[in-house]
Amino acid sequence: MVKKPTSTDVARLAGVSQSSVSLILNGSDKVSFSSETKERVFAAAKELGYQPKHQRRILRQRGDLILVLTPTLSNPYYCELSQAIEGYAASRQYHAVICNTFRKPEMEKYYLESFAGGRVGGVIYTFLPSFPKLVERLAEEMQVILIGEKKNDLAICSIELSNRAAGEALAEHLYRLDHRDVTFISTPTNQTTLSREQRLEGMRDFFARQGLEGCVHVMEADCGSEEDAGDGEAYEYRVAKKLTERFLASGSESTALIGANDMIAIGICETLKRAGYRVPEHYSVCGFDNIFVSSLLTPALTTVDHRLHLRSRFAVDMIVDRGTGLAPKAPGAVSKIEYAPNLIVRGSTGRRRQR
Secondary structure, three states: OOOOOOOOHHHHHOOOHHHHHHHHHHHOOOOOHHHHHHHHHHHHHHHOOOOHHHHHHOOOOOOEEEEEOOOOOHHHHHHHHHHHHHHHHHHOHHHHEEEEEOOOHHHHHHHHHHHHOOOEEEEEOOOOOOHHHHHHHHHOOOOOEEEEOOOOOOOEEEEEEHHHHHHHHHHHHHHHOOOEEEEEEEEOOOOOHHHHHHHHHHHHHHHOOOOOOOEEEEEEEEOOOOOOOOOOOHHHHHHHHHHHHHHHOOOOOOOOEEEEHHHHHHHHHHHHHHHHOOOOOOOEOOOOOHHHHHHOOOOOOEEOOOOHHHHHHHHHHHOOOOOOOOOOOOOOOOOEEEEEEEEOOOOOOOOOOOO
């Protein structure tokens, strides 16, 4: 009889402690591990064919599970999205399994391969898949849905927000407040999501139609690993602080700062305040996502709502009701639903003030 691999075997092969294996494979955020350590553990688990106990227990259950892949839980947007999916899935007698990949492709692949062949009812991606061919093969067996924007050649269902329209709506709002020079602050626009680039394109398109080409400036983080700091500081917040400090030192004439998402916008606001500037008296600030905390800031953040609960409900319905109603009639069938954005105007934006 072949002995099943244990976490001790994984630890020995990876050269780490058994407790480290447990924390890493269970996605714990109690301890921070280096990327190299995580990669060794995932590689060892894969080589040995090891699955944590909670995954083995899940795979023995009925096919009423929805696998939810999220890139991080340090950004409240993904917490709210995951909770919306989990809550509505429960009302449909399904259970959501939240898998935090920490923005690591190897962890994403590990989750997919661990659950593939198990009795999972469907998969919901909340970011652009790192392994499109693997995901497309999985979509031939079960419903795979992306809540977010996708590339045209990715053959899975998607429930999107018109990010270009969102960028245009925010640009029009700033234009009506007499802002004619703005700066877009963003994490890299070419990695895990297309939304950042699409929002920027929408803003540029609107201002260009007003005869103001070139009035949208961009400050973007260097391409690299999008990891949260070991001290628990969220990646987007850290990027916002660094780029806002650089913006202030540059002597830019921009009178409005736009975060690629609310977490970046919050970091912008806090950095401006620490530097002695007031929002919106000195600079207007706005973002995208409408996470709950954005309404609690002083002043509250102008942002774009993603209709998060509607999109979450629709994604769950497409899995539960596959073959009926608006859901694709068979695995492998592809559909795209796109929602219009909703601009939420709050106190962080005001009329341009001469400086």
